[in-house]
Amino acid sequence: MHELGRNLNFLAISMGSDNSKSRMSDLDAIIIGAGACGLMCAVQAAYLGKKVVILEGNDKPGAKILISGGGRCNYTNMYSTHQNFISDNEHFSKSAFSQWTVDDTISFFETYGIEGQEKTLGQLFPTTNNAKDIVRVFTQICNDFGQEIICSSMVDAVEKNDDGFTVKFKLNGRQELLTAPKVVIATGGLPIPKMGATDFAFKVAKQFGMKITKTAPALVPLTIGGEDREWYEKLSGTSIFSRVSNDRISFEENILFTHWGLSGPAILQISSYWKHGEEFEIDLYPDGNILDLIEEERQTNGKKMLATFLDKLFSRKFVEALEEFLPLSTNLASLTKNDLQDIENLIHHFYVKPAGDKGYEKAEVMRGGIDTNELSSKTLEAKKVSGLFFGGECVDVTGWLGGYNFQWAWASGYVIAQNI
Missing domain, CATH: 2.40.30.10 (Translation factors)
Structure with missing residues (x-):
């Protein structure tokens, strides 16, 4: 099995230092949320030579990945199509799924030593039955390419300016700032608030005049x-x-x-x-x-x-x-x-x-979210705000039980990475 054992030291840096400023001055994008979508986006951006930073509120990345499937992580479904998803626009996800397929997901993880085993109805789990191996793939790639994951960082605001965006967040009790030409919102939906779920994505969307479809607990x-x-x-x-x-x-x-x-x-x-x-x-x-x-x-x-x-x-x-x-x-x-x-x-x-x-305490996912009419289906960029992207569960694309929602997260993360 491919060796992924080196530990990644997640940053707890003082952004106010000159060294930190210079290190962050060449960012292509800031990704908010180190879940499935955010992590895939960072990795795919790295392959393209793009520099990103992920801001994550939890003390470690991939928190929901780690608990999915009882800690075993059903990371895709072999029979996934756009028809396995609920959305006010049932065709919206077609573009993303054509750009990043189930075969792409399988090949990606196999490249890093994760072999899949099919369970019920096309559900694919790692043969190790350990969700930690899935997260380790992403953290190792981020480490190898220098993509930084800043955990325990609580984002307060996303502001648009002439040069792009300024993201304000708290880290170790201090107010910090990051600027970049692009921002990716991959903070997930409302389920499992004890894992850090918030309505942050919706607040940002409303801030920029974007519509949100009615939300409700799903797979509950x-x-x-x-x-x-x-x-x-x-x-x-x-x-x-x-x-x-x-x-x-x-x-x-x-x-x-x-x-x-x-x-x-x-x-x-x-x-x-x-x-x-x-x-x-x-x-x-x-x-x-x-x-x-x-x-x-x-x-x-x-x-x-x-x-x-x-x-x-x-x-x-x-x-x-x-x-x-x-x-x-x-x-x-x-x-x-x-x-x-x-x-x-x-x-x-x-x-x-x-x-x-x-309710959301026991729901696996959320139905509804960012109105798909507000986003380009080809790039997942907000139509009203150049450089602002939304992916993963916060968008009005909700999959069936059995690995479908991970496939959407991987696909949307990939698509956004191509366009930041």
Whole structure:
């Protein structure tokens, strides 16, 4: 494996010194945010001979990368296309994805010793199952090319001037300044505020008169309220492979009952397409028709109780919970037409109307963001502000669960690097 072990000493410099001023005077751009987009932008800029500095509020780069996928980092999806993304302009991401493809992502990481292994539905993880290896690739390249990452730097303002931009930030309790002809906003979205998420990108956008589309938590667990909640609590920890659908889309993956409601991959996926007050449908047995199975079993063993029959398809815990709705102690031969209708409705048409979601604290990403009409799809530069770029999660491009959002981050970082 390619050796990436040398440590990068992230800067905690006094920008007021003459040495620091001279070192920063030749910047091509200032990147705000050392997440996936910002790091890729810095690296790709380095390949082009461009000098950048990254300002990062956390005490280390790649904070969300490090916790993604349970610390394993699902860094792309082999089947990613623009159709796997939600945006008010569904075509906006096409240009970025044509400039930086999934194959480009795979080749990039392979060059630095990161081999991928495919998991469910095209999800690609490093064979080491360690997100630290992904971050180490970027920090090592930045170190090798002299791209500086200033951690624990809290940016206060971005100001436009005749020569470009002045960025004001605090470092070690002191107010510091950096100037450059270009600025890249790659500060992410609102999810996981404990990891440093803020609305900084939106403040900058509004400062320059740019529009923001409505934002909401996405890829987020959903809550159940009222009398139904107790039933869900009883099933906490139960996972069932299901098809979850609304009138716009459907997903086939596991759902997970929790003490507050529903989670699991299929629920996280549908949450990005769900709005308060809506309901959606769950098919708890998408691989067949429950009535056909019952009829088949009736032919050979009509005396079998419904509960015993269902035990073959679902966990005992789930079957026992169905006693509220179905005649579990009735044998298959004695099931009435109404009984069969109830069984079909519950198994194939289980309707859920969530009370809400778990919010940005538990959301993996954000839906909405910087209005794509405000940006060039080819360069991601703000149309109203020359030299100002936005990339990654803060833009109104939201991917499905399974590595898609990282692919957008890498692609947008690459595109911006070509144009700063």
